[in-house]
Amino acid sequence: MMEAGVIETSSGFAVDTIQRLGRFVKFLFHLFFQRKFIVHRLVGLSYLMQYALSFYWYFKNYETFKHSFVIWSLPLTGLVQSITAALTFTFLSRTKTDPGYYSDRGTLSYAFIVENSFFSGLLLFQWLYYSDFFYSYINNSIVIDNLIVFLPYILRQLWPKTHFRDSLNNSDKNKTAPNKNFYFIVTMVTKMFYVWAKHYIGYFLNYVRFFDRANPQQIEYIYLLLVFSAFATTISVFLHTLKFDSQPCDNMDRSMTIYEWYYTIPAVQWPKGCFYFAPFLYVVIQIQYFPSIINDVVYGEKIVLIRERPKYTIGTYQIVTNSIEIQKTRAEFSCQYRSLPMQIFSIELYSTYEGKSISLYRVRNREVQPIIKGNLQWPETFYQVTNPVDIIASDYLIGTCLYETMPSTYSPNALSEVICQINARFWTEHDDEIPMEICWNNHYSRILNRYLPVDEQIVPETHYLILIQHIQK
Structure with a gap:
């Protein structure tokens, strides 16, 4: 009796595990291969696979990582991913000042999606700049070298700009009461990190490479920093966009007015079916x-x-x-x-x-x-x-x-x-x-x-x- 019960329980556990695995596979297939936003999803999937490979190579064998294709393909795919996002999510609000990144009751603004391509481009430059293979080419191109190293935020004016303060000022609308304090802390921490990253990663590390003052061991540690930066710049935004299963409402809130009519205004008749x-x-x-x-x-x-x-x-x-x-x-x-x-x-x-x-x-x-x-x-x-x-x-x-x-x-x-x-x-x-x-x-x-x-x-x-x-x- 007991043995039969054990066998039945084990069999039930196996069936349940198989069903869970099947649902998980179906979920992944729906997440990356559904027709809606298919190009954006496939480019993002390609980036995730390359990121996992670069992470593995870096800790397994740095020499393999340093001479592999991910040195240029990973950040390039990140830039392409940001461009496909800008071309895909054109329905997002163009007038919304709140970036919408740190909230539980709103979506991203179109300006935030577009400006991410600027940071992806800077990250691509830095990956190539610290590569021994690409460094000589970039160093010989005086215009590109000096422009991006010393004047990157002159080019920044060509992109729209969002502000953390707009996210904080809009807290009553884009954050629920129980999570408001949490998102306030997260936004402030991110803001302080951004100020540090702008000057240390965006300026200082480029200066170091420009004057060729980084030794091989320091470059190895810098690439680890760039690997984590790749997650923050591309993967985090890509995962955020995956929740767009369909076109959201015009005001980009997670709620929408499906239908409304005013006093004495004739009602709109919806087509049958x-x-x-x-x-x-x-x-x-x-x-x-x-x-x-x-x-x-x-x-x-x-x-x-x-x-x-x-x-x-x-x-x-x-x-x-x-x-x-x-x-x-x-x-x-x-x-x-x-x-x-x-x-x-x-x-x-x-x-x-x-x-x-x-x-x-x-x-x-x-x-x-x-x-x-x-x-x-x-x-x-x-x-x-x-x-x-x-x-x-x-x-x-x-x-x-x-x-x-x-x-x-x-x-x-x-x-x-x-x-x-x-x-x-x-x-x-x-x-x-x-x-x-x-x-x-x-x-x-x-x-x-x-x-x-x-x-x-x-x-x-x-x-x-x-x-x-x-x-x-």
């Missing part, structure tokens, strides 16, 4: 009712939660501009769509400055299709598109925001501030990739000037008139 993918642990529903302005009319909400994958998926496509003409009366945007087909069914209009109107058109085969023309006095919410408009690759999207003459003191930040923005809600086939690109600024002015309708300067009716018409109907 379309659902919004919400990869969250909790779903909070808040509904507030007002007395109806029409007798015997009751407004309500219908919310359906499903576990099955729907046939169609809802997404949001951003059309943004931060450029404005010298006359300061209009902001223009134009771009060419390059992703898979989508159907736009509702639009949200946004402007940082009180203006007159906003318009959006599709150009295909030399024909112009209006999508929406809105009044910037309307409440900021989603509005139903009269007829859903399909967008396919190679289509052009053009439009304008019209303003009264702005005050002379108004000076937008050319690098970040959004002047005008359209959030287009669309549906697409579930098997298709959700478009991650952003229509940014006026890159196809020739198309815009040629096809923009002459009546685009006519301002639509105010929300009050639309409301009266809606009541009469």
